[in-house]
Amino acid sequence: MYDFLEREFFEQPTLEVSKNLLGKILLFNQLQGIITETEAYIGYDDPACHAAKGKTKRNQAMFERAGFSYVYMIYGMYFCLNIVTEKKDFPAAVLIRGIKLINVNKILNGPGKLCKELGINKEHNQLDMINNQQFSILNNNVKFPFEATPRIGITKGKENLWRFIVKVK
DNA sequence: GAATAGATCCGC
DNA sequence: CGGATCTATTCA
Numbered sequence: 001m002y003d004f005l006e007r008e009f010f011e012q013p014t015l016e017v018s019k020n021l022l023g024k025i026l027l028f029n030q031l032q033g034i035i036t037e038t039e040a041y042i043g044y045d046d047p048a049c050h051a052a053k054g055k056t057k058r059n060q061a062m063f064e065r066a067g068f069s070y071v072y073m074i075y076g077m078y079f080c081l082n083i084v085t086e087k088k089d090f091p092a093a094v095l096i097r098g099i100k101l102i103n104v105n106k107i108l109n110g111p112g113k114l115c116k117e118l119g120i121n122k123e124h125n126q127l128d129m130i131n132n133q134q135f136s137i138l139n140n141n142v143k144f145p146f147e148a149t150p151r152i153g154i155t156k157g158k159e160n161l162w163r164f165i166v167k168v169k
Numbered sequence: 170g171a172a173t174a175g176a177t178c179c180g181c
Numbered sequence: 182c183g184g185a186t187c188t189a190t191t192c193a
Contacts, residue, residue: 039176048176056189056190057189058190059189072189073187073189074187074188075175075186076187076188077185077186077187078177097176110177111176112178113177113178151176153175153176153177154175155175170192171191171193173191174188174189174190175187175188175189175190179184179185180182180183181184
Protein backbone atom coordinates (compact mmCIF):
# COMPACT_ATOMS: atom_id res chain seq x y z
CA MET A 1 0.00 0.00 0.00
CA TYR A 2 2.92 2.35 0.57
CA ASP A 3 5.89 2.73 -1.75
CA PHE A 4 9.35 1.73 -0.57
CA LEU A 5 11.77 4.63 -0.78
CA GLU A 6 14.50 4.28 -3.40
CA ARG A 7 18.20 4.69 -2.75
CA GLU A 8 18.14 8.08 -4.51
CA PHE A 9 16.03 9.46 -1.64
CA PHE A 10 18.92 8.90 0.77
CA GLU A 11 21.63 10.13 -1.62
CA GLN A 12 20.43 13.72 -1.24
CA PRO A 13 22.13 16.20 1.14
CA THR A 14 21.72 14.95 4.72
CA LEU A 15 19.79 18.00 5.92
CA GLU A 16 17.27 17.47 3.12
CA VAL A 17 16.94 13.77 3.91
CA SER A 18 16.47 14.58 7.60
CA LYS A 19 13.58 16.93 6.85
CA ASN A 20 12.09 14.69 4.17
CA LEU A 21 12.05 11.67 6.49
CA LEU A 22 9.54 13.39 8.78
CA GLY A 23 6.16 11.78 8.13
CA LYS A 24 7.68 8.76 6.39
CA ILE A 25 7.07 5.31 7.83
CA LEU A 26 9.73 3.21 9.48
CA LEU A 27 9.06 -0.49 8.87
CA PHE A 28 10.73 -3.02 11.15
CA ASN A 29 9.41 -6.55 10.87
CA GLN A 30 5.65 -6.19 11.44
CA LEU A 31 5.89 -2.85 13.22
CA GLN A 32 5.39 0.51 11.54
CA GLY A 33 5.84 4.00 12.90
CA ILE A 34 5.56 7.50 11.49
CA ILE A 35 8.85 9.34 11.88
CA THR A 36 8.36 12.47 13.99
CA GLU A 37 11.88 13.49 14.94
CA THR A 38 15.28 13.27 13.23
CA GLU A 39 18.80 14.64 13.54
CA ALA A 40 21.53 15.08 10.92
CA TYR A 41 25.18 14.11 11.43
CA ILE A 42 27.34 15.20 8.56
CA GLY A 43 30.90 14.37 7.62
CA TYR A 44 34.28 15.61 8.77
CA ASP A 45 33.36 19.19 9.69
CA ASP A 46 30.60 18.22 12.14
CA PRO A 47 32.24 17.75 15.57
CA ALA A 48 29.23 15.79 16.84
CA CYS A 49 29.44 13.26 14.00
CA HIS A 50 30.87 9.93 15.15
CA ALA A 51 32.99 9.75 12.03
CA ALA A 52 34.30 13.33 12.11
CA LYS A 53 37.80 12.00 12.77
CA GLY A 54 37.61 9.19 10.25
CA LYS A 55 36.61 5.56 10.03
CA THR A 56 36.65 3.30 13.09
CA LYS A 57 35.22 -0.11 13.86
CA ARG A 58 32.13 1.47 15.42
CA ASN A 59 31.29 4.02 12.75
CA GLN A 60 32.22 2.12 9.59
CA ALA A 61 28.57 1.76 8.59
CA MET A 62 28.46 5.53 8.11
CA PHE A 63 30.81 5.08 5.15
CA GLU A 64 28.44 2.69 3.40
CA ARG A 65 26.16 3.57 0.53
CA ALA A 66 23.12 5.69 1.31
CA GLY A 67 20.21 3.64 2.59
CA PHE A 68 22.23 1.44 4.94
CA SER A 69 21.52 1.31 8.65
CA TYR A 70 23.95 2.48 11.33
CA VAL A 71 23.08 1.11 14.76
CA TYR A 72 25.36 1.62 17.76
CA MET A 73 25.17 1.20 21.52
CA ILE A 74 25.26 4.30 23.69
CA TYR A 75 25.72 4.68 27.46
CA GLY A 76 25.93 0.93 27.83
CA MET A 77 22.18 0.46 27.68
CA TYR A 78 20.60 1.83 24.55
CA PHE A 79 20.88 1.44 20.81
CA CYS A 80 20.37 4.28 18.34
CA LEU A 81 19.19 3.86 14.75
CA ASN A 82 20.57 5.97 11.91
CA ILE A 83 20.15 5.79 8.16
CA VAL A 84 23.22 6.52 6.08
CA THR A 85 23.01 9.33 3.54
CA GLU A 86 24.94 10.87 0.64
CA LYS A 87 27.85 9.22 -1.18
CA LYS A 88 29.61 6.00 -0.29
CA ASP A 89 32.75 6.77 1.77
CA PHE A 90 31.36 10.12 2.93
CA PRO A 91 30.27 9.62 6.54
CA ALA A 92 26.83 11.10 7.09
CA ALA A 93 23.58 9.78 8.53
CA VAL A 94 20.19 10.68 9.95
CA LEU A 95 19.43 9.68 13.55
CA ILE A 96 15.82 8.56 14.02
CA ARG A 97 14.82 10.07 17.37
CA GLY A 98 11.07 9.63 17.47
CA ILE A 99 8.23 7.68 15.85
CA LYS A 100 4.50 7.31 16.37
CA LEU A 101 3.51 3.67 16.15
CA ILE A 102 0.76 2.85 13.69
CA ASN A 103 -2.12 0.64 14.89
CA VAL A 104 -0.90 1.11 18.45
CA ASN A 105 -1.57 4.29 20.35
CA LYS A 106 1.99 4.86 21.39
CA ILE A 107 4.57 7.53 20.78
CA LEU A 108 8.20 6.52 21.06
CA ASN A 109 10.13 9.68 21.76
CA GLY A 110 13.85 9.16 22.11
CA PRO A 111 16.28 7.05 20.05
CA GLY A 112 16.99 4.59 22.86
CA LYS A 113 13.35 3.88 23.70
CA LEU A 114 12.52 3.53 20.03
CA CYS A 115 15.14 0.84 19.45
CA LYS A 116 14.27 -0.97 22.66
CA GLU A 117 10.57 -1.09 21.79
CA LEU A 118 11.10 -2.21 18.19
CA GLY A 119 13.83 -4.67 19.14
CA ILE A 120 16.57 -3.02 17.11
CA ASN A 121 20.08 -3.98 18.24
CA LYS A 122 23.63 -4.38 16.98
CA GLU A 123 22.51 -7.25 14.74
CA HIS A 124 20.74 -4.65 12.67
CA ASN A 125 23.82 -2.52 12.05
CA GLN A 126 25.02 -1.99 8.50
CA LEU A 127 22.05 -3.56 6.74
CA ASP A 128 20.79 -2.34 3.37
CA MET A 129 17.33 -0.85 3.92
CA ILE A 130 16.65 -0.52 0.19
CA ASN A 131 14.44 -3.30 -1.24
CA ASN A 132 14.25 -4.79 2.23
CA GLN A 133 10.89 -6.24 3.22
CA GLN A 134 11.71 -6.40 6.94
CA PHE A 135 13.60 -3.17 7.59
CA SER A 136 13.02 -0.09 5.46
CA ILE A 137 11.31 3.26 5.01
CA LEU A 138 7.94 3.67 3.29
CA ASN A 139 6.65 6.78 1.57
CA ASN A 140 3.57 8.15 3.27
CA ASN A 141 3.06 10.97 0.74
CA VAL A 142 2.38 13.31 3.63
CA LYS A 143 4.25 16.43 4.65
CA PHE A 144 4.13 17.80 8.17
CA PRO A 145 5.17 21.27 9.33
CA PHE A 146 8.32 20.99 11.43
CA GLU A 147 10.79 23.09 13.34
CA ALA A 148 14.58 23.00 13.58
CA THR A 149 16.41 23.07 16.93
CA PRO A 150 19.88 22.21 18.25
CA ARG A 151 20.61 18.51 18.49
CA ILE A 152 20.10 16.74 21.81
CA GLY A 153 22.74 15.33 24.10
CA ILE A 154 25.82 16.54 22.26
CA THR A 155 28.64 18.67 23.66
CA LYS A 156 30.05 19.97 20.38
CA GLY A 157 28.22 21.32 17.34
CA LYS A 158 25.31 22.81 19.27
CA GLU A 159 25.23 25.86 17.04
CA ASN A 160 23.80 23.84 14.15
CA LEU A 161 20.01 23.57 14.11
CA TRP A 162 20.12 20.04 12.76
CA ARG A 163 17.32 18.48 14.78
CA PHE A 164 13.97 18.40 12.99
CA ILE A 165 10.77 17.74 14.86
CA VAL A 166 7.19 17.60 13.63
CA LYS A 167 5.18 20.47 15.03
CA VAL A 168 2.09 19.36 16.89
CA LYS A 169 -0.69 21.66 17.89
C1' DG B 170 46.39 -1.83 30.00
C1' DA B 171 43.82 2.04 32.21
C1' DA B 172 40.94 6.00 31.77
C1' DT B 173 37.16 8.35 29.94
C1' DA B 174 33.50 10.25 27.29
C1' DG B 175 29.36 9.24 25.37
C1' DA B 176 23.87 11.20 19.38
C1' DT B 177 20.09 8.15 26.72
C1' DC B 178 16.53 7.57 30.07
C1' DC B 179 14.32 7.65 34.50
C1' DG B 180 13.45 8.93 39.04
C1' DC B 181 14.12 12.11 42.76
C1' DC C 182 20.79 16.41 38.78
C1' DG C 183 22.76 11.80 39.50
C1' DG C 184 22.86 6.87 38.68
C1' DA C 185 22.59 2.85 35.70
C1' DT C 186 25.77 0.34 32.66
C1' DC C 187 29.27 -0.80 28.98
C1' DT C 188 32.04 -0.27 25.05
C1' DA C 189 34.89 1.93 21.57
C1' DT C 190 38.32 5.00 21.52
C1' DT C 191 42.02 7.54 23.49
C1' DC C 192 45.88 7.96 26.36
C1' DA C 193 50.03 6.52 28.79
